[in-house]
Amino acid sequence: xxxxxxxxxxxxxxxxxxxxxxxxxxxxxxxxxxxxxxxxxxxxxxxxxxxxxxxxxxxxxxxxxxxxxxxxxxxxxxxxxxxxxxxxxxxxxxxxxxxxxxxxxxxxxxxxxxxxxxxxxxxxxxxxxxxxxxxxxxxxxxxxxxxxxxxxxxxxxxxxxxxxxxxxxxxxxxxxxxxxxxxxxxxxxxxxxxxxxxxxxxxxxxxxxxxxxxxxxxxxxxxxxxxxxxxxxxxxxxxxxxxxxxxxxxxxxxxxxxxxxxxxxxxxxxxxxxxxxxxxxxxxxxxxxxxxxxxxxxxxxxxxxxxxxxxxxxxxxxxxxxxxxxxxxxxxxxxxxxxxxxxxxxxxxxxxxxxxxxxxxxxxxxxxxxxxxxxxxxxxxxxxxxxxxxxxxxxxxxxxxxxxxxxxxxxxxxxxxxxxxxxxxxxxxxxxxxxxxxxxxxxxxxxxxxxxxxxxxxxxxxxxxxxxxxxxxxxxxxxxxxxxxxxxxxxxxxxxxxxxxxxxxxxxxxxxxxxxxxxxxxxxxxxxxxxxxxxxxxxxxxxxxxxxxxxxxxxxxxxxxxxxxxxxxxxxxxxxxxxxxxxxxxxxxxxxxxxxx
Amino acid sequence: xxxxxxxxxxxxxxxxxxxxxxxxxxxxxxxxxxxxxxxxxxxxxxxxxxxxxxxxxxxxxxxxxxxxxxxxxxxxxxxxxxxxxxxxxxxxxxxxxxxxxxxxxxxxxxxxxxxxxxxxxxxxxxxxxxxxxxxxxxxxxxxxxxxxxxxxxxxxxxxxxxxxxxxxxxxxxxxxxxxxxxxxxxxxxxxxxxxxxxxxxxxxxxxxxxxxxxxxxx
Numbered sequence: 001x002x003x004x005x006x007x008x009x010x011x012x013x014x015x016x017x018x019x020x021x022x023x024x025x026x027x028x029x030x031x032x033x034x035x036x037x038x039x040x041x042x043x044x045x046x047x048x049x050x051x052x053x054x055x056x057x058x059x060x061x062x063x064x065x066x067x068x069x070x071x072x073x074x075x076x077x078x079x080x081x082x083x084x085x086x087x088x089x090x091x092x093x094x095x096x097x098x099x100x101x102x103x104x105x106x107x108x109x110x111x112x113x114x115x116x117x118x119x120x121x122x123x124x125x126x127x128x129x130x131x132x133x134x135x136x137x138x139x140x141x142x143x144x145x146x147x148x149x150x151x152x153x154x155x156x157x158x159x160x161x162x163x164x165x166x167x168x169x170x171x172x173x174x175x176x177x178x179x180x181x182x183x184x185x186x187x188x189x190x191x192x193x194x195x196x197x198x199x200x201x202x203x204x205x206x207x208x209x210x211x212x213x214x215x216x217x218x219x220x221x222x223x224x225x226x227x228x229x230x231x232x233x234x235x236x237x238x239x240x241x242x243x244x245x246x247x248x249x250x251x252x253x254x255x256x257x258x259x260x261x262x263x264x265x266x267x268x269x270x271x272x273x274x275x276x277x278x279x280x281x282x283x284x285x286x287x288x289x290x291x292x293x294x295x296x297x298x299x300x301x302x303x304x305x306x307x308x309x310x311x312x313x314x315x316x317x318x319x320x321x322x323x324x325x326x327x328x329x330x331x332x333x334x335x336x337x338x339x340x341x342x343x344x345x346x347x348x349x350x351x352x353x354x355x356x357x358x359x360x361x362x363x364x365x366x367x368x369x370x371x372x373x374x375x376x377x378x379x380x381x382x383x384x385x386x387x388x389x390x391x392x393x394x395x396x397x398x399x400x401x402x403x404x405x406x407x408x409x410x411x412x413x414x415x416x417x418x419x420x421x422x423x424x425x426x427x428x429x430x431x432x433x434x435x436x437x438x439x440x441x442x443x444x445x446x447x448x449x450x451x452x453x454x455x456x457x458x459x460x461x462x463x464x465x466x467x468x469x470x471x472x473x474x475x476x477x478x479x480x481x482x483x484x485x486x487x488x489x490x491x492x493x494x495x496x497x498x499x500x501x502x503x504x505x506x507x508x509x510x511x512x513x514x515x516x517x518x519x520x521x522x523x524x525x526x527x528x529x530x531x532x533x534x535x536x537x538x539x540x541x542x543x544x545x546x547x548x549x550x551x552x553x554x555x556x557x558x559x560x561x562x563x564x565x566x567x568x569x570x571x572x573x574x575x576x577x578x579x580x581x582x583x584x585x586x587x588x589x590x591x592x593x594x595x596x597x
Numbered sequence: 598x599x600x601x602x603x604x605x606x607x608x609x610x611x612x613x614x615x616x617x618x619x620x621x622x623x624x625x626x627x628x629x630x631x632x633x634x635x636x637x638x639x640x641x642x643x644x645x646x647x648x649x650x651x652x653x654x655x656x657x658x659x660x661x662x663x664x665x666x667x668x669x670x671x672x673x674x675x676x677x678x679x680x681x682x683x684x685x686x687x688x689x690x691x692x693x694x695x696x697x698x699x700x701x702x703x704x705x706x707x708x709x710x711x712x713x714x715x716x717x718x719x720x721x722x723x724x725x726x727x728x729x730x731x732x733x734x735x736x737x738x739x740x741x742x743x744x745x746x747x748x749x750x751x752x753x754x755x756x757x758x759x760x761x762x763x764x765x766x767x768x769x770x771x772x773x774x775x776x777x778x779x780x781x782x783x784x785x786x787x788x789x790x791x792x793x794x795x796x797x798x799x800x801x802x803x804x805x806x807x808x809x810x811x812x813x814x815x
Contacts, residue, residue, distance in 0.1 A: 198653070367663075396676050396679045397680050397684065398627050398680035398681070398684065453676070453680065456661040
C-alpha cells in the first residue's frame with residue numbers, strides 16, 4: 001500500500017509524518033523514540049555512516065568525521081563557503097560541486113556533496129516499517145513480504161503476525177493475563193490463533209487455518225440459492241452471468257447480516273430475474289463451512305494445550321465475521337461473546353501501527369513472542385521429511401542434528417530444506433537445496449551437522465558442516481514463491497543474471513523516486529517563491545523538468561539520473577536565492593517537501 | 598558447563614546471558630545447560646510457575662526486538678540467546694519433554710528398539726490393533742466398531758494422563774547426589790529404568806493415538 005510520507009528535511013532536525021485517520025502523525029525515530037531525527041551524519045572508521053542522534057553525539061568527539069546542519073550548504077559552490085565554515089570542515093571540489101571532506105579516523109577519508117549527505121538522512125527517515133503477515137505464512141511468503149518492503153525502499157523492522165496485531169489493536173496487551181482466540185475469516189482464507197497475553201508479553205501458543213476457506217465460499221453457496229430461487233439453470237449462462245451472480249450474492253450476504261430476508265434483482269444477459277433468499281436458507285446452506293472453521297479451532301486449541309472454556313477473549317477479524325451465524329457459532333463454541341467493536345477489516349492495520357510505535361521505543365514495554373507456523377526439516381533416506389523444528393515452536397529458534405551417508409565414498413551430501421506437516425518430502429514445500437562436499441568414507445561414517453536458525457521474523461537460515469573436516473556451508477533460505485522444482489533449478493542457474501536484473505530494477509526505482517521528489521520540490525518552489533524567478537529561468541527550469549518527467553516514465557535509470565542532475569543544475573541559482581532569502585527572513589530555515597514512500 | 602569469555606570485554610566467567618563485568622549480551626552455545634540458562638535449581642522436578650516467570654523475565658531482556666538498534670554482533674548474540682532460551686523453556690515446560698531432556702542429560706538414551714511394544718502396554722496395544730484391523734475389514738460399514746474405537750480413544754487419553762502424572766511424580770522425587778547428578782546407587786538406577794519405561798510407553802501411546810485418529814478420520 002503506497003502512501004505519501006511528509007518529510008521535513010530540516011537544518012538541525014528532520015522528521016517524517018504520515019496521514020493516519022485523516023490526520024497527520026509524526027513517526028518517531030526508532031533509535032531514540034524521539035519525534036525528531038537530528039540532521040547529523042558521521043563517518044565511521046569502517047567507512048559506513050552513522051545518522052541521527054548518535055551522529056550528533058559523535059560529532060562532539062570527532063568533528064572532522066561529522067557534519068551537522070548540512071542544509072546550510074545545499075545548492076552552494078566551493079566559492080560560497082566562508083572562513084567560519086572552513087574552520088569547521090574541510091572542503092573540496094567534487095566534480096564541479098561543493099564537496100565536504102570527512103575523515104574516517106583510521107587514515108581514510110570520503111568526500112560527499114550536500115545532497116549525498118541529505119540522502120543519507122532521508123534514507124534513515126523512510127526506513128522504518130512494520131508489515132503484518134498471516135500467522136500461517138510460510139518461510140517463502142515471509143521472505144517475499146520482506147523483499148517487497150525492501151524493494152519499496154523500506155527497512156522492514158518487523159514482520160508481525162496478524163492475530164497478534166489484532167490483539168494489540170484491542171489493547172489486550174495492557175491486561176495482566178489473558179488467553180485470547182483470534183478468529184480471522186477473510187475473503188479467501190481462514191486463520192485461527194491462540195494467544196497468551198501477560199503483563200506486556202504476547203505469546204502465540206498455536207495457530208491453524210485453512211487457506212481455501214473464506215467469505216468467497218459463502219458467496220458461492222448463495223449463488224446456488226439465487227439460481228434455485230430465480231429458476232436459473234446452473235448449467236446455462238456464460239462467465240458474464242456467473243460474475244453477475246457472484247456480485248449479487250455478495251450483496252445478499254451483506255444484506256442478510258442486517259435483515260432476515262433479501263430480495264434482489266439479478267440483471268442477467270437474458271433479462272433481469274428476481275430472487276429472494278432467507279437468512280435461514282443461507283445459514284442452512286453454509287453450516288458446513290462454519291463447521292469447518294470450528295474443526296480448525298479445535299485443532300488450534302489442542303495444539304495450544306488449552307480448552308475453549310479457558311479463553312478469556314475472542315477477537316473477530318475479517319469481513320466474513322460480520323455474518324450473524326458466524327458470530328453466533330463462534331460465541332457458542334468459546335462460550336462467550338466475541339469482541340467486535342473495532343472494524344474487523346481495519347483491526348490488523350491498527351495493531352500494526354501499535355507495534356510500530358512499540359518498536360520505535362514508544363511508551364509501551366511490550367514484547368511479542370511468535371511461533372513458526374509450519375514444521376521445518378530436511379529430506380532424508382527414502383524421501384522422508386525429518387523435522388528439525390516442530391510447528392508452533394517459539395521463535396527465534398535453533399536446532400541442530402547430525403546426519404550420515406547411505407552410500408560408500410560419497411563425495412558430497414545434498415541438503416534439501418523443506419517446510420510442511422506431511423511425512424514425505426514430495427508433499428512438503430521445498431525451500432532450498434544445496435550440496436556440501438564431504439571427505440569420502442564408508443557409508444554411515446561421515447557426520448554432517450545441520451543447523452537451522454529462525455530469526456524473530458520467522459525467516460530461516462540453514463548451515464551444514466562436515467564434522468570431520470569442519471568444512472561449512474550456509475545459506476539464508478531464498479524465497480521460492482510457489483515455484484516448481486524445475487523452475488527453482490533454472491532460477492538457481494540464472495541466479496547471477498537475476499541478481500543483476502534485480503539490481504537494475506532497484507536502480508530504476510530509486511532514480512524514479514529521486515526524479516519525483518525533485519520535480520515536486522521544484523514545482524513547489526516555483527509556486528511559493530515566484531518572485532525570485534526570472535522568466536528566462538522559469539522557461540529553462542520547466543523545459544528541464546518536462547524532459548525529466550518524460551524520462552522517468554521510461555526504464556533508463558542513467559538517463560533519469562542525468563536529467564535530475566540537469567534540473568538541479570539549471571535551478572541552482574534559483575535555489576540559492578531562495579536559500580539566501582529564507583536565511584534573511586527566518587533564523588530557522590526549514591522547508592518541507594514530500595517524497596513518495 | 599565450561600566457562601565463557603565475554604564477547605565484548607573478554608572477561609572469563611560462568612556462562613550467562615549478560616556479562617557480569619560489562620553487561621554485554623552473550624550468545625551462549627545452543628548446548629548450554631537448560632537449568633543453568635534459566636537460573637533454576639538442577640532438578641527435574643521443575644516448579645512451573647517459577648519456570649515461566651524466569652522465562653518471561655529473561656525473554657524481555659534478550660529478545661531481538663530489544664536490540665533493533667544494536668550492532669550486528671549484538672543482534673547475533675541476542676538471536677542465539679533467545680533461541681537457546683526458547684529451547685530451554687520448551688524442553689522443561691512439558692513433562693514428557695523434560696523427562697527426555699533429563700534422560701539425555703544423564704547420558705542415557707531410549708533404547709534403539711524403541712518401537713518394540715513396551716511390556717506393560719502389550720495387552721492394551723493388542724486389543725487396539727485388533728479393533729483397527731476389524732474397522733479396516735468392515736470397509737466403512739463398521740459403525741459399531743467405530744464407536745468402540747472412540748471409546749478406546751478416550752481410554753487411551755486417560756492412560757496417557759495417568760502415565761504423565763506418574764512421570765511427573767517420578768521427576769519430582771528424583772534422587773540426586775550432592776553434585777546434582779542422578780544418584781549412582783540402586784535408587785538412582787531404578788529411577789532411570791522407570792524413566793525410560795515411562796518415556797517409551799508415552800511415546801508408544803502417542804503413535805497409537807495418531808493411528809487411531811487417522812483411522813477414524815478416513
